[in-house]
Amino acid sequence: MLELAKGAISLRQVGRNPHHRKLQILYERYAPGADTSKPMLQHDGEEGGIVPREQIEIMVGDRAGSA
Numbered sequence: 001m002l003e004l005a006k007g008a009i010s011l012r013q014v015g016r017n018p019h020h021r022k023l024q025i026l027y028e029r030y031a032p033g034a035d036t037s038k039p040m041l042q043h044d045g046e047e048g049g050i051v052p053r054e055q056i057e058i059m060v061g062d063r064a065g066s067a
Contacts, residue, residue, distance in 0.1 A: 001027055008034040022046055030056065 001012035014025040
């Protein structure tokens with residue numbers, strides 16, 4: 001997996017070439033209390049994921065949800 005970021009948030013790209021694809025799969029790990037940033041991360045496309053342990057809060061626009 002290609003490492004895109006590391007530290008409080010670790011992002012690894014699953015698959016080699018995400019260009020021209022509508023769905024990007026990332027293996028993400030967040031330290032307790034970590035967030036992506038202010039302003040919020042924005043991009044075109046879709047993401048999917050599974051939360052195997054604990055809980056995560058996700059913001060889409062001004063709506064919050066938990067998984």
